[in-house]
Amino acid sequence: MTPLAPQIVNLLAAILLLVTFAMLSQRRILSLIHLFTLHGATLVASALVVAWVTHDSELYYSAALTLALKVILIPWILHKLILRLNVKWDVEPLINVPMTMLIGIVLVIIAFNLALPISQLSSSIARGTLGIALACILLSFLMMITRSKAVPQVIGFLSMENGLFFSAMAATNGMPMIVELGIALDILVGILILGVFLFQIREQFDNLDIHNLEHLKEED
Amino acid sequence: MISYSGYFSQLLEIVVALASAPLLTGWVNVCRAWLQNKSAPSILMPYRTLHKLFNKDSILANDASPLFRMVPYIVFGCMTLACSIIPTLSTDLPLSPAADTIALVGLLALARVFISLAAMDIGTAFGSMGARREMFVGFMAEPALLMVMFSSSLITQSTSLTGIVENLVHRELAIYPNLAFAGVAFTMVSFAENARIPVDNPATHLELTMIHEALILEYSGRHLALIEWAASMKLFAYSCIGIALFFPWGIAQASNPLALILSIPILTLKLGIGGALLALIEMFSAKMRIFRVPEFLATAFLLAVIGMLVHFLLGA
Amino acid sequence: MDPLLWVLFTPLVGGIILGLVGQRDTAPNLNVVCSLITFSAAVILTVRIINNGPLFSFGKLFFIDPLNVFLVTLTAFVGLTTSIFSRPYMRVERDHGKMTPNRLRLYHSMFQLFMFTMFLALMTNNLGILWVAMEGATLATVLLVSVYRTVSSLEAAWKYFILCGVGIALALFGTILLYLAADRQLGGGTDALLWTTLNAVKSHLDPAIMSLAFVFLLVGYGTKMGLVPLHSWLPDAHAEGPTPISAVLSGLLLNVALYAVLRFKVLTDGALHNGMPGKLLIGFGLLSVLVATFSLSRQKDVKRMFSYSSIEHIGIMTFAFGIGGPVATYAGLLHMTVHSLVKSAIFFTVGHACQNAGTQVMADIRGLVKVSPTVGWGMLFGSLAILGMPPFGVFSSEFLILTTAMRELPWATPILILALGVAFASIFGRVQGMVFGETTAKPLAHSPALLPVFAHLGLALLLGLYIPTYLNLWFLQAVHMIVR
């Protein structure tokens, strides 16, 4: 096997992490979507590399699936959505960006420390990147926490899925095919339901601010 | 096996009690009069009063219940039984095992409860007030009396009065400090129980501070007579308890006629001294306000308890 | 013909059909019929399992053992009763104009699909499929929670979706780690995620990975179980949805999530021998019980209160399974059973009571025994049962759990006592106010379906007084699966 492939994979992983950070700090919703598309694209690329190296046909399928879902379909849906709901304002995170960045870095360190012992055990060629995958997951989690609008939260959720996919690949060259299919199906349905939701929220409050959804609580 | 002499002494004792109870009351009044430099009434005065009352018709309130009419007999019965239990002349009494000190206190309490109920029956202000006060004196006097008896039963390891007496008589003369406390307590209690100064004034009517007289305000005729007689028997009983607990010498042991004969004058002597002392104390003390009575009785109660404690402290 | 297929595909097909004709008047009956078929198939399946022991199906894709077949039957039974209950309930809702034909269609088809996902999750042998099914269960119910399209129902559904989605994502990562661990033993492939295969080699799985995996899985499925502090979505979702959905959510979905955690606990225990999973479960259990009881003590909405009590009982079960050992595990399974029976029964009565009073605020619900005595007594006895009053079954499981806890870890018992006392005071104090007292409300137009309520309570009563040997055998085998 070529010694080049792992380096490419690591490079792509680094790009992925970079993009995640960019999403974490991004205010404008449209460019957020673009970044998400890029995120997906990086994922597909790395999947293809790994597949090519390991001659793993299943991985090609799942790469194709990812391309279809995460790079083409979902961004397109989101585009349509925000055009229909014409939400183009900036997204003000709850915590200011430098702070978020700081926390993000801490998370990355934690993730690396967690992943280090495990990645030794992995048989995958992309084993070094398990830490990055975990970091991506945690960062998307952080993003969901810090965003106060519906759409960015959804995007955070989806990028989390990306992270998961990447980690699956990094750890074990991807899950069994049937599972991959199931996951893909779930994500698809999830996206549709999310769309329905956004419309329902929209028609209730005529904007997508999560602050409208803070009435169910313990009254004092 | 109880001998016939046992029955005889029992009978004799009851008769003596019934007969001489008014005499004791009379004697106390006489002493009082003497000490107050008054000309004394005849010592037989109580008998005459009783006779007079018995002859009178008794007047009942319109809505007096049967209970009201039964109570005098019940009280009288209780006191008679009490006197027959307490060894006054002899300790050879067939009845004494029927009731020990605790039962005796219970008996006195029974009488008290009934007379208070009778007082509440008519529903006059004085009646219920008297009942309340009587019960309230009683609930502190009873335990005190019980404690007094306990402190002597702790010495004698027995709660039956005859047992106590026999035991006390037979052991060599010794000073029992706890009996001193008990004695003082007992004196105070018996003053309260027999409605004497300083707790109550037997020679008064219609004071707001009266207790016993308020109870029996509605009684008249034979009922009143029975109650008065019972009252004097109560005094007699208490004096005999005091004698039995503290000066038991001279009470006839077993069934020997001579001792029995001898015991009568001894008893008379003791009662005479006791009555005189009673009158003397009454002389020198003033009637206290009704609100002070609890303190007085509480003191008695505590003294009795301390008596028991002392018994343990000095390690019997 | 394999009953397993019937159990799986009846709800699936039924869901699709109802998706087309769900608004018709016959739809409720069709719903009942589907559930009935499923239930009878489940019973047949159970009989086979108990007699012939565990079996595989579709190669190794499905694996049925006493543990999950008992949950399958329970699920099928509660599903059946719920569908029966929802007939008059939904009719009333429609008369009140809260359910439009479209919503009815959604409700009916989603109900069946939800059952399907749960059966899938229970019976599959592949832990990946298990994950897929759990996610599917969330997706199936999330639109039902928001079916009334009110502000609060929308909010509840949104929180349900996001929080459970995130949780389930973490669970996926846990699954991936598990796969990684398995990969090193079994060299990848579909078989590497089969529970049976993993169970065979569990003692060789790498401890470091397994412990990490278990944490992610616990946090993930724990969110669906509603363990404190991952529970925040639960009271909202259970309180805002239509009552039949609250019943199945509280009665069944929690069980399924707990089942998943149990499966993984078995594997993790096999891999690392420090009893870490048990400790975590005990901790989560106690925390859940404590927080749930105290927060239910200040509820004003009846459905919220009872959903908090669901959290409390999930906490108790988690605690029991955390203690481990045959007795506690037995008690845990028993508690799962009686809790889903009694809690769904309570939600049935609550549903009628709320329709009757036109509100969910407890202060405004009064004098149920006067309006409809059966509902009133049903609610009273249901609440007493859920509070652990004999002779209902909850008492027997709590009896076993408390006495065992007293000898296994005495320090935990004061917490439990405190929590149970608070729960008793709050629930009984409010319920007796709702059941008795004066009211002016009128009886409902459609007579409520009380067969489900009393069937459930009757079963709970039976389990309190006498556990049939057949059922007992079944429990014991399940315990054997878990404790091993």
Add this chain to the structure above:
Amino acid sequence: MADLISLDFILLVIAGWLFLGCCGLFVIKRTGFVTQFLFPLGAVLGVILGIIGLVSSFDSPQYAVLPLGLPNLPFHLRLDALSSYFLLVLGLVSTGVSIFSAGYFKSSGGSTPGLLCFEYHLCLASMALILISDDAYVFMLAWETMSLTATLLVMTNSRSAEARRAGFLYLLISHVGALALLLCFGLLQANTGDYTFSNMRHQNLDLMWASIAFFLALFGFGAKAGILPLHIWLPEAHPAAPSPISALLSAFVLKTGIYGVLRVTFDLLHIQVWWWGVATLALGLATALFGVVLSTVQTDMKRLLAYSSVENIGLMFVGIGLTILFRAYHMDVLSALSLTATLYHVAGHGAFKSLLFLGTGAVMHATGERSLAHLGGLMRYMPRTAWVILLGALAAAGLPPLSGFVAEWLLLQSFLFTPELPNSFLNMLIPIVAAVIALVGALAGYVMVKFFGIIFLGQPHEAKLYYASDADHWELFGFSWLVLACLLLGLLPVQMVSLLGQVTHLLVGHNISSTIAHNGWLMLAPVSEARASYMPITFVLMLAACCTLAYLLVRRLYHGRFKRSAPWGCGYPFLNARMQDTAEGFGQPIREIFGVFFRMTRELPTAFDKAPHYKVEIEDPFWGLIYRPIAAITERVARIVGMLQQGRISVYLLYSFMTLMILLMVVTR
């Protein structure tokens, strides 16, 4: 299985009661059938139960196993002397109450008698089951069923918020107690998964665990029996419940607590430690004194009786404490003596307290009044009830020759022998305890005079009392049954004590019946005639003789004439009923002396009031001392916990995130 015969009969009685209850459910509205037929049948079953209890208390223990309950834990049943004795008491009390109920519920309109009948008989059945249960599971099952049914009975009049509150309080406290009992049993079975009592008897717990188990039991059973400070439900539940129910509660439901303590302490635990005894003694003493003092100042007749029940329970616990003390020092005779006193009190209190509560029932029937302020003078309008209640009151006041006195007598006797204790500190303690006991006894007399005097004597406070009608024949029948019990218990102590000998022999391995026996059937002399003796029959005969003799002599020597006239008003012409002592007035001296015992709010009229009025409210101090603070703390904690749920989804996500992080830290460190 000829040797199981009596246990089988008991099971039959239980089954019969359950059957009657279910019949009640089927004829839920038919008052006549339920009251005239079902309740009397229940009474018959009660008689049977009592007879079986009496017979079987001399047999050796009998065992049975029912194929119910948890799979590896079927219902174990056991009938020994202790359970037989309590079954006897149960049969005795329940019979009287059932008969009375037949009359009482006949005219209590509104409620559904069938339901009541169901709950009532279920309660009786569960109590019987408690007494014969021989493993923890069936015990707790029956125990909680009893609490539940008793609560429903208390809430019979569920429309009144008072009844609902009382029922809630009762069930809450007894449920917390039951949880403590669960833990206690969890300890007693000592790591063997075997919950049968026979297994627990063979465990040797070390001192610490044994002590914890004992105090858990004391707490759990004390909550049911109503010891300080768990008595708080008693004065709420008794007034709220219908009178027969209060009678049952006071007469037997409380006693199940006593039974439990005896069972656990002397049967299941293998050791008794002296300081357990001291603790129990102190607790009981405090309960007794507190109860009697509070009952003197009550103005509601049933509340007054409830507090007097608290007092009696306290006395029983004193007896138990003393028994533990003697047992710890292996003074078997004395422990047998004090145990006998306790058990005697159980029966005696059962008899007279149910009598008194039933009496209040008759009064409420006739007048619809519960407050002493509105009663009075009823002796004229309901004389039969009055005489019955007078007897009960005398018994409750602990006066010879009735049942209450014997128990007190035995208790005081056992105190007098304590100097033989090897522990000097205890010797210091004992006289004070005895003194307090005596004080309590005297105060009980005060209470009873107040109770009887204010209700039945004097002038009626209200006009409507003139139309009060006496108890009907069912009620009188019930009365006379219990009166008979009071008299027999008072007059035949020797036979009773020899019966109790079996129980004491079972529990403390010794009995005083042998020493009693050779003094003949008349004389009760627990240790020796020289030490102490009591012959109730002679006593009462002599008393009667004196009274009648006096009566006859007076009639013979003088005359029986009397006139009627208005009572003497001391010159004041306008006597009226409002001049008598009220209940408050009668309690006033005690209020002055024991002011520290309760929280009192009082409004006094000033000299210039146009319409002067006087108002005093007595409150149980433990509300302020314990219960309200607990409620407040719970409230506060709940508010703090509620802050978790504050609505923002980001925060919820943060929770999950932090949980994940913390767990990861924990696992990987």
